[in-house]
Amino acid sequence: MTGRPVLISRPGTRGEVLAEAIAASGLPVMRLEVMRLEPLPETPVMRAAWLDFDHFHKVVVVSPFAAECLAEALDRYWPQLPVGLACYAVGAATAATLHQRLGVRVRVPPADAGEDTSETLLRLASLHRLDDQRVLLVAGEGGRPVLADTLTSRGARVTRLAVYRRRPLDPAPAVRAQLTRGDYRALVVSSGEILEHLARWCGDAALNQPLIVSSTRLATLAGTLGFRAPVVAPGATPAALAAAVAEACDPEDADVDQDDLEKG
Known part of the structure; x- marks a missing residue:
C-alpha cells in the first residue's frame, strides 16, 4: 500500500489490532509511538x-x-x-x-x-x-x-x-513534520490524553484533516483544541474505528463490514 498513511495513536497490542483492521480496508497505516502504558x-x-x-x-x-x-x-x-x-x-x-x-x-x-x-x-x-x-x-x-x-x-x-x-512520548522528528504539515489521510485517537498531547504538534493543515475519535466527548475536546473535522466512530472497537476511517478517507470505497462493528 502506498500514499499518505492513516496515523493511529493507540498503544500496545490494541494498537496492532487496530492497524490490521484499517489496513484490511486497503489504506496504508502508520503507528505513532506517543504513549506508553x-x-x-x-x-x-x-x-x-x-x-x-x-x-x-x-x-x-x-x-x-x-x-x-x-x-x-x-x-x-x-x-x-x-x-x-x-x-x-x-x-x-x-x-x-x-x-x-x-x-x-x-x-x-x-x-x-x-x-x-x-x-x-x-x-x-x-x-x-x-x-x-x-x-x-x-x-x-x-x-x-x-x-x-x-x-x-x-x-x-x-x-x-x-x-x-x-507515559507520553514525544513524536519522532519525521512524525512531528507530518503533523505540522497535515501529511496524512486521517488521524485516529481514542484517548483524550493522547489527543491533547498530539495537538501540540498539529499545524493548521493537520487541524483540517479528518480526525477519527471514539466518542462525542472526544469530539467536543477536539473542537476546543482547534480540530475542524472530527468524525465520531460508532464505538471504540477496531472494526468501528476502521469503518469510520474508511468512510472518512474514501466513502465510495469503504469496504469494512458493518456487521463486524460489535466485534473486536
Whole structure:
C-alpha cells in the first residue's frame, strides 16, 4: 500500500489490532509511538485490596490494560477466584480481556448505548443503588473522576486503585513534520490524553484533516483544541474505528463490514 498513511495513536497490542483492521480496508497505516502504558509497582494499599478481594461486592475495570494488571495481581494472590464475583467493564475490549484472563462473566454498557464510556456503564440498573456496598475501581493514574464520584454518590464505599501509568512520548522528528504539515489521510485517537498531547504538534493543515475519535466527548475536546473535522466512530472497537476511517478517507470505497462493528 502506498500514499499518505492513516496515523493511529493507540498503544500496545490494541494498537496492532487496530492497524490490521484499517489496513484490511486497503489504506496504508502508520503507528505513532506517543504513549506508553507502564504497570505501577505494588503498594501496601494495592496489596491490602488484593488480599481483601473477596470482600468487595463489585469490581469495575476501566481499560484493557487495567484488566491485564488486575489479572496479574490476582494470579499471585487468588489461585481460585471468589465465587459470585460481580465484574463490570467500561468497554467490550476490557470485558474480553477480563473474560479471557479470569474466565469471569462481565457486565458492560447496554448494547444500544452507542459508546463505551463511564456514563453509559453507569446506566446499568445494578449500579444505581449501592448503599454501603464496597466497590473496587481498577484504573490508571489520573483519568476522569466520574465513575468514582458517581458510585460514591449512590452510596458505595469506593476503593480506587491506580495500577498503571500513561507515559507520553514525544513524536519522532519525521512524525512531528507530518503533523505540522497535515501529511496524512486521517488521524485516529481514542484517548483524550493522547489527543491533547498530539495537538501540540498539529499545524493548521493537520487541524483540517479528518480526525477519527471514539466518542462525542472526544469530539467536543477536539473542537476546543482547534480540530475542524472530527468524525465520531460508532464505538471504540477496531472494526468501528476502521469503518469510520474508511468512510472518512474514501466513502465510495469503504469496504469494512458493518456487521463486524460489535466485534473486536
